[in-house]
Amino acid sequence: MSAYLIRRLIESALILLGITFVTFLLLYLVPADPARQIAGRSATAETVANIRDQLGLNDPLFIQYFRYLGNLLQGDMGRSYLQRAEVAELIASRLPASLLLMVSAIITELVLGLTIGVVAALRRNRPADHSLMIFSFVSISAPQFVIGILLLYVFAVQLGWLPIGGYGTFAHLILPSITLGFLGAGWYSRMMRSSMIDVLEQDFVRTARAKGLSRLNIITRHVMPNAILPIIAMIGIDIGLFMSGIVVVESVFGWPGIGQLAWQAIQRVDIPVIMGVTMVSATAIVLGNLIADLVAPLIDPRIKTK
Amino acid sequence: MKNKLMAGVAGLALAAGGAFAQVNEDAPQGGEMVVTYQDDVATLDPAIGYDWQNWSMIKSLFDGLMGYEPGTTTLRNELAASHEISEDGTVHTFVLKDGITFHNGREITAEDVKYSLERVTDPTTRSPGAGFFGMIAGFDTWNAGEGDGLSGVEVTGDKTVQITLSRPDATFTHVMALNFASIVPREAVEASGEDFGREPVGSGAFRMTEWTPGQQLVFERFEDYHRAGVPKLDRVTFDIGLDPTVALLRLQNGDADVPGDGIPPAQFLQVVNDAAYDDQLVEGGQLQTGYITMNTQMAPFDNVDVRKAVNMAINKDRIVQMINNRAVPANQPLPPTMPGYAEDYEGYPFDHEAAREMLAEAGFPDGFTTELYVMNVDPNPRIAQAIQQDLSEIGVNAEIRSLAQANVIAAGGEKDQAPMIWSGGMAWIADFPDPSNFYGPILGCAGATPGGWNWAWYCNEDLDQRAADADAMVGDPAAREEAWRQIYLDIMEDAPWVPVFNEQRFTLHSTNVAGDDSLFVDPVHIPVNYDYIHSAEAE
Numbered sequence A: 001m002s003a004y005l006i007r008r009l010i011e012s013a014l015i016l017l018g019i020t021f022v023t024f025l026l027l028y029l030v031p032a033d034p035a036r037q038i039a040g041r042s043a044t045a046e047t048v049a050n051i052r053d054q055l056g057l058n059d060p061l062f063i064q065y066f067r068y069l070g071n072l073l074q075g076d077m078g079r080s081y082l083q084r085a086e087v088a089e090l091i092a093s094r095l096p097a098s099l100l101l102m103v104s105a106i107i108t109e110l111v112l113g114l115t116i117g118v119v120a121a122l123r124r125n126r127p128a129d130h131s132l133m134i135f136s137f138v139s140i141s142a143p144q145f146v147i148g149i150l151l152l153y154v155f156a157v158q159l160g161w162l163p164i165g166g167y168g169t170f171a172h173l174i175l176p177s178i179t180l181g182f183l184g185a186g187w188y189s190r191m192m193r194s195s196m197i198d199v200l201e202q203d204f205v206r207t208a209r210a211k212g213l214s215r216l217n218i219i220t221r222h223v224m225p226n227a228i229l230p231i232i233a234m235i236g237i238d239i240g241l242f243m244s245g246i247v248v249v250e251s252v253f254g255w256p257g258i259g260q261l262a263w264q265a266i267q268r269v270d271i272p273v274i275m276g277v278t279m280v281s282a283t284a285i286v287l288g289n290l291i292a293d294l295v296a297p298l299i300d301p302r303i304k305t306k
Numbered sequence B: 001m002k003n004k005l006m007a008g009v010a011g012l013a014l015a016a017g018g019a020f021a022q023v024n025e026d027a028p029q030g031g032e033m034v035v036t037y038q039d040d041v042a043t044l045d046p047a048i049g050y051d052w053q054n055w056s057m058i059k060s061l062f063d064g065l066m067g068y069e070p071g072t073t074t075l076r077n078e079l080a081a082s083h084e085i086s087e088d089g090t091v092h093t094f095v096l097k098d099g100i101t102f103h104n105g106r107e108i109t110a111e112d113v114k115y116s117l118e119r120v121t122d123p124t125t126r127s128p129g130a131g132f133f134g135m136i137a138g139f140d141t142w143n144a145g146e147g148d149g150l151s152g153v154e155v156t157g158d159k160t161v162q163i164t165l166s167r168p169d170a171t172f173t174h175v176m177a178l179n180f181a182s183i184v185p186r187e188a189v190e191a192s193g194e195d196f197g198r199e200p201v202g203s204g205a206f207r208m209t210e211w212t213p214g215q216q217l218v219f220e221r222f223e224d225y226h227r228a229g230v231p232k233l234d235r236v237t238f239d240i241g242l243d244p245t246v247a248l249l250r251l252q253n254g255d256a257d258v259p260g261d262g263i264p265p266a267q268f269l270q271v272v273n274d275a276a277y278d279d280q281l282v283e284g285g286q287l288q289t290g291y292i293t294m295n296t297q298m299a300p301f302d303n304v305d306v307r308k309a310v311n312m313a314i315n316k317d318r319i320v321q322m323i324n325n326r327a328v329p330a331n332q333p334l335p336p337t338m339p340g341y342a343e344d345y346e347g348y349p350f351d352h353e354a355a356r357e358m359l360a361e362a363g364f365p366d367g368f369t370t371e372l373y374v375m376n377v378d379p380n381p382r383i384a385q386a387i388q389q390d391l392s393e394i395g396v397n398a399e400i401r402s403l404a405q406a407n408v409i410a411a412g413g414e415k416d417q418a419p420m421i422w423s424g425g426m427a428w429i430a431d432f433p434d435p436s437n438f439y440g441p442i443l444g445c446a447g448a449t450p451g452g453w454n455w456a457w458y459c460n461e462d463l464d465q466r467a468a469d470a471d472a473m474v475g476d477p478a479a480r481e482e483a484w485r486q487i488y489l490d491i492m493e494d495a496p497w498v499p500v501f502n503e504q505r506f507t508l509h510s511t512n513v514a515g516d517d518s519l520f521v522d523p524v525h526i527p528v529n530y531d532y533i534h535s536a537e538a539e
Helices: A002-029 A034-039 A045-055 A061-073 A087-122 A127-141 A144-158 A170-200 A203-210 A215-227 A229-253 A258-267 A271-299 B002-006 B052-061 B110-121 B139-143 B186-197 B244-253 B265-273 B304-313 B316-322 B352-361 B380-393 B405-412 B461-471 B477-494
Strands: B032-037 B066-068 B075-077 B080-085 B091-096 B153-155 B160-164 B206-212 B216-221 B235-240 B281-284 B288-294 B327-329 B369-375 B397-403 B420-422 B497-503 B505-508
Touching: A002 A061, A002 A271, A034 A045, A087 A127, A087 A170, A087 A215, A087 A229, A087 A258, A087 A271, A127 A170, A144 A170, A144 A229, A144 B244, A170 A215, A170 A229, A203 A215, A215 A229, A229 A258, A229 A271, A258 A271, B032 B244, B052 B206, B052 B216, B075 B080, B091 B110, B110 B139, B110 B153, B110 B160, B110 B186, B244 B265, B265 B505, B288 B304, B304 B352, B304 B380, B316 B327, B316 B380, B316 B497, B352 B380, B369 B380, B369 B405, B380 B397, B380 B420, B397 B405, B405 B420, B461 B477
Parallel strands: B032 B235, B369 B397, B369 B420
Antiparallel strands: B066 B075, B080 B091, B091 B160, B153 B160, B206 B216, B216 B235, B281 B505, B288 B420, B288 B497, B327 B497
């Protein structure tokens, strides 16, 4: 197990290293010149050259890359071109909000998705199943932007139960979590349904029924633990999906997380911030996958850690 | 208003109000206002901030020597008690008002003026506004990182500063009213270092008391402000991170007073046609022009007749209709509210027949194939399609290249890449209300360099000389305005652009805040003039 863990950690570090290189290369290739963006349109060619020089943008790609990497390893992500603030500070001030939103969205999608999936599987091919599956289809297809605005309109404007966007209290958290968790809930309900149906047809379920166990007991003790396995693996992978989702959801609800920060940095070609947010999200995704792989054998001993 | 993506790229928006605004100086003080924005504020450092969101916030936190009468484009003394210009127009002497202080309580002296101007032009400050100060003597060496200060700025007394220019320049007083010329306290800048933009200390009508990144900023009245009775409001709160659609919901719900990003395009017609908003909607002009550039150094646009034919081919009324009449058709580079605009110029007529004939005479009876670059954010691709359709009427087949803003700007800055560009989303908006501001970088030879903003690559040395001569006409505004008018009319003879429209500005506000309409479409303060708007409750 520990050898496996070490190998996976090294692999993860290599993946992250690869991501730094690819991101750096892509941003280097973007035709927009950060020096010109900083200098403004009234600047002379000399001013622009001077800024390029100060930022070290005239150095060859590899020198720039290794300088960045060296600083990164010391925990220095540089300063925002535009805001002039430390990138690490900007991200640190926004990370808690994003993590809070993600955790509550994961809870939302699990509760919603698993409940719908189980009910649909047990009512297979009946009206309840059909309507739940239509609901999950809608939740997968509907753009998060639309869902967010719709929820705001109904629950915040019309009914006045919840605040119209913002951050701070539990009431502020409800609509963004539902919006972000909605998409995943659709996927999970479909996966849970088919996974349940698979397991329900297994021999051991028939055996359990034959020996007279109650229906509730069969489902909670024998079917669900087996059906839930593929879902656990999904959560880790899902982090990537969340990272793209929070950009939209945070901008609809005014949630002060890193999605909002990333969106603005991209619009303004603020390269140090883009790099910083990319690295943080990549780390979250890699860690998410790692944890999913490590947890799976604990839940299902049949999966071996090789 | 949708141009907010241009933040930091193409600068700020200015809109033109009426000649004289009826600002009620005696409006009561008190009350507060909530303004919403989608984007977090990039910085409040006056040497750095250069997007239309932070532009007017900085105006409320900082003051310079010069400023504008609220709601107008009329210059007035701000921190300066007096301003004198020497006979030859090269020496400007400013005397500071007595007893004025920064937010930290320290009195402002002439040394602060020198420090502030040297800071903004210091190459290590990396200010996007440094280039505006090029007329000050000693700028070239100081901005190149040599010498120990701006030699043209001299402190001649505790409250007196003398600024020597290397050439007479009529735009200098406007430049001294730019945010970049704000006076900052050295001790606060040095204490904060790179973080001054987060911890601003100025001498403006408001001081910043709170900034929670991504959530909220709070401005509170500066009790010792140098103008008695200003600002009107006790507090302005900025709620950050709200999508414009959500901001509108907040306004309807009474949770916000001014949606800073304007009315979202999808709700525009609904709001404008709703009688309930009649008292809350203000329309004003904007010092902006949307145009199509034709690369005058690329065939076939190196032929002036081809460019004229294209000018006659575009149905501008239809394009204005497409954007719900949020603009007025244009026939020249300057917007109507800019001094120097030629009222009686009729421009090129919209006439497909004449355009086809002219194209045939120019040697293209069967038209030609070209490319039209456009920023990929609505409504610009739709506008590009309308242009494409018009061009096909005269036999020109334009393929649309719809790209991200940065890529279009980069293509325009290459000498031989973009034959045609629709400027929407990146269009030129004036930094200050003066005709010269529409020339240099976008139509002058100086802008026709790699990475420049003169995407037509139009360079007419004769006009460059006349532009320089016009700017040297200090003390004769009428003659200068006429000189500029002729320059732009002559540019239209060469037809490097198709001027398409001038955007109009629509500002929505709650009934909780009041003031003259001009304050809500203030030429210099966007979305509204924070200092002079008052609370309806306080009345």
